[in-house]
Amino acid sequence: MTEIAISANGLVKTFRTRKGPLNAIDNLTLEVGRGETYGLLGPDGAGKTTTTRVILGLLSRTGGQSSILGFDSMRDTYAIRERVGYIAQQFVLPADLTVIENMRFFASVQGISQEAQDARIPELLAFAGLTDFTRRLAGQLSGGMKKKLALACSLIHQPQVVLLDEPTLGVDPVSRREFWSLLGNLRAEKGLTIFVCTPYMDEAERCNQVGLIYKGRLIAHDTPSGIKKMVPGHLLEFKPAKFVPARDLMGGLPGVLEVQTYGAMLHIFVEEAERGRRTIEKTLGSHGLEWSGMRIIEPRMEEAFISLVSRQEAQDHDQ
Amino acid sequence: MLRRILAITQKEFIQTVRDRTTLMIMLSMPLLQLILFAYAIHMDVKHIPMVIADQSMDQASRSYITDMVRSDYFDIISTVQGEADVIHAIDAGTARAGLVIPPNFAAQVDRGSANVLLLVDGSDPFTTQSAYNAANVISQTHAITLALDDLSRSMPAISSQDLSPLTTHINILYNPDLKDLWFLIPGMIAMLLQTQTIALTSLAVVREREAGTIEQILVSPIRPLELMLGKTLPNLLIALINMLTIVVVGTLAFGVPFQGNFPLFLGLALIYVFAGLGLGLLISSVSQNPRQAQQLNMMISLVGLIISGFIFPRYTMPVVLQGIGYIFPLTYFIPIARGIFTKGIGIEFLWGSVAALTIFAVGIIFFAARLFRQRLD
Ligand SMILES: Nc1ncnc2c1ncn2[C@@H]1O[C@H](COP(=O)(O)OP(=O)(O)O)[C@@H](O)[C@H]1O
Ligand SMILES: [Mg+2]
Numbered sequence: 001m002t003e004i005a006i007s008a009n010g011l012v013k014t015f016r017t018r019k020g021p022l023n024a025i026d027n028l029t030l031e032v033g034r035g036e037t038y039g040l041l042g043p044d045g046a047g048k049t050t051t052t053r054v055i056l057g058l059l060s061r062t063g064g065q066s067s068i069l070g071f072d073s074m075r076d077t078y079a080i081r082e083r084v085g086y087i088a089q090q091f092v093l094p095a096d097l098t099v100i101e102n103m104r105f106f107a108s109v110q111g112i113s114q115e116a117q118d119a120r121i122p123e124l125l126a127f128a129g130l131t132d133f134t135r136r137l138a139g140q141l142s143g144g145m146k147k148k149l150a151l152a153c154s155l156i157h158q159p160q161v162v163l164l165d166e167p168t169l170g171v172d173p174v175s176r177r178e179f180w181s182l183l184g185n186l187r188a189e190k191g192l193t194i195f196v197c198t199p200y201m202d203e204a205e206r207c208n209q210v211g212l213i214y215k216g217r218l219i220a221h222d223t224p225s226g227i228k229k230m231v232p233g234h235l236l237e238f239k240p241a242k243f244v245p246a247r248d249l250m251g252g253l254p255g256v257l258e259v260q261t262y263g264a265m266l267h268i269f270v271e272e273a274e275r276g277r278r279t280i281e282k283t284l285g286s287h288g289l290e291w292s293g294m295r296i297i298e299p300r301m302e303e304a305f306i307s308l309v310s311r312q313e314a315q316d317h318d319q
Numbered sequence: 320m321l322r323r324i325l326a327i328t329q330k331e332f333i334q335t336v337r338d339r340t341t342l343m344i345m346l347s348m349p350l351l352q353l354i355l356f357a358y359a360i361h362m363d364v365k366h367i368p369m370v371i372a373d374q375s376m377d378q379a380s381r382s383y384i385t386d387m388v389r390s391d392y393f394d395i396i397s398t399v400q401g402e403a404d405v406i407h408a409i410d411a412g413t414a415r416a417g418l419v420i421p422p423n424f425a426a427q428v429d430r431g432s433a434n435v436l437l438l439v440d441g442s443d444p445f446t447t448q449s450a451y452n453a454a455n456v457i458s459q460t461h462a463i464t465l466a467l468d469d470l471s472r473s474m475p476a477i478s479s480q481d482l483s484p485l486t487t488h489i490n491i492l493y494n495p496d497l498k499d500l501w502f503l504i505p506g507m508i509a510m511l512l513q514t515q516t517i518a519l520t521s522l523a524v525v526r527e528r529e530a531g532t533i534e535q536i537l538v539s540p541i542r543p544l545e546l547m548l549g550k551t552l553p554n555l556l557i558a559l560i561n562m563l564t565i566v567v568v569g570t571l572a573f574g575v576p577f578q579g580n581f582p583l584f585l586g587l588a589l590i591y592v593f594a595g596l597g598l599g600l601l602i603s604s605v606s607q608n609p610r611q612a613q614q615l616n617m618m619i620s621l622v623g624l625i626i627s628g629f630i631f632p633r634y635t636m637p638v639v640l641q642g643i644g645y646i647f648p649l650t651y652f653i654p655i656a657r658g659i660f661t662k663g664i665g666i667e668f669l670w671g672s673v674a675a676l677t678i679f680a681v682g683i684i685f686f687a688a689r690l691f692r693q694r695l696d
Contacts, residue, residue: 015696053695056538057694058534058537058538058694058695059694059695059696060694060696077693078540078542081538081539081540082540084538086535086538088531088534088535090531090534091531092530092531092532092533092534092535093532093535094330094334094532095530096333096334096337096338097330097333097334101330101333104326105326105329105330106535106539108322108323108325108326108329109322109323109326109327109536109539109540109541110539110540111322111323111540153535
């Protein structure tokens, strides 16, 4: 049991809205082992923030169970708060305090002694690359630095688990990579359990476990490569000259499992790569449609995700 | 626990000081209000616009009118014919009071049975009261002066100098203006402190909710009571500074003497201020957004003003209203403030109010912490 850092079992969260009840989390079950980096992957509105907040006890739950380090989210809130770090999706540190004042505030409310603060804060500031900005108001930091400050503050009490809600939202690509390498260091050096919500498929590749959340439900969970293997068949990519007629032709072809659009490209899942390719080229040719860049590619998280979502939709439709 | 409270206090303190404009407003508002209110009341009492129907037009009536004007209580804005015109002027709002001096005023005065008719606009009780009191005093003074003149004329042996102290004596005792301020300033200090303390904290929690910063506070191990206490302390300082300035200005600028024990007053004011901050926190805890908090704050300040005994005596109110009065710290503090400030009484007469206020102050903080929503939904 102690190997489980975060668990949710049949978790349900229903919001009462003006348009009636809304199931933001629908019977969600997940488990995160200690030391794992777990990515909760899903589009906007899928329920990532709500899941994180319920697990942290920031929102009440409508049904089911959830706990962190064996502490129940609702009953043992203070035990959780002393052991867990959290970065909210939005920047929610006091904007009118400086970097150092923020650090000291969160250190003090975590009960960290002055001496320990004097040792730990410079270390964390250096780690987050904020050493030169200690006197700057938090509200005046760049997006990336804000996230790094939030990370530094959330680590001040040396938590065993951190939950990060879209930690790279509003952050430029370079800072995003920096942020992830910070997380990598944390996992390697401290064995920290990291639970991270993200809508970015590429970030999911950096996790060792991924849960796909869609409309409040966990529709798949596995390692990144495991997820990618869930997609049936092989993937062909090409760029049709005339997009709509080409796309409409693909669906009915023998051996074609699924059609996805990817910008101006078409992604076709086929049972067998070479045979599929020949069928497609023949069909396009016989209809006088031109194409370019036909190739076989490895399905990425993105294709896998779309495939799994559309399968889920189809299943829901059948019921 | 103490470390967390101090951490919050320090954070609030930094944030308060960093927001210069708001801080300046907070520090100057009560003083400004005190001056405005006291001055407004002062002005209202004096310079009441008056029309006069002098149907006598003789030496006696003119001397009486001169006394009226000299008092500064009345400004004669016009002279009219009779009672009907006076009523018309008051109806039209051009005058607040009117004086009708009947024909043969001088003869009546000589007979010792002069009657004048004073008409006052009753729709404004403050003016009514002042006009009534002032006219009464002026008339009596005038009558006494006449009597004295009479006396000195019929008995040349006694100079009117010997008799004049009597006039002065009556003047001080019945000076309605002086009494009003003496009575009003302690209550006003109490009222301004309540308004300010509620205003100081009523946004404290709801603002964090609005900014989203409550989320980070909620995931830290801060307990609700610690949050409440931490947010109270810096505001306590601001409220105390204000208390001192308005007490000093109230006593010096308006010449209202402080009769009682100042340290005692200060100590009790501390409890009172604490209670007001607690009430503000309660508002902040239950409000969903700053607008709601502001409205609740307004409502409480207004209702408190009316039923706490600041303006109207509580014993004249229905029992239900008297009961509701107990939710305002002002209700407990008014007798304390007036008692110490004006009457100079010691704590031995105030135990009841002090005990009630202390229980209120402690209770309200716990209540605010209890009602603080520890989740985001
Ligand atoms: N406080 C709330 N009240 C009502 N509905 C909410 C609330 N918070 C979130 N929702 C709804 O719940 C769903 C999931 O939202 P959220 O958890 O924020 O998704 P994500 O973080 O994946 O973008 C959305 O449909 C959102 O509109
Ligand atoms: Mg979200």
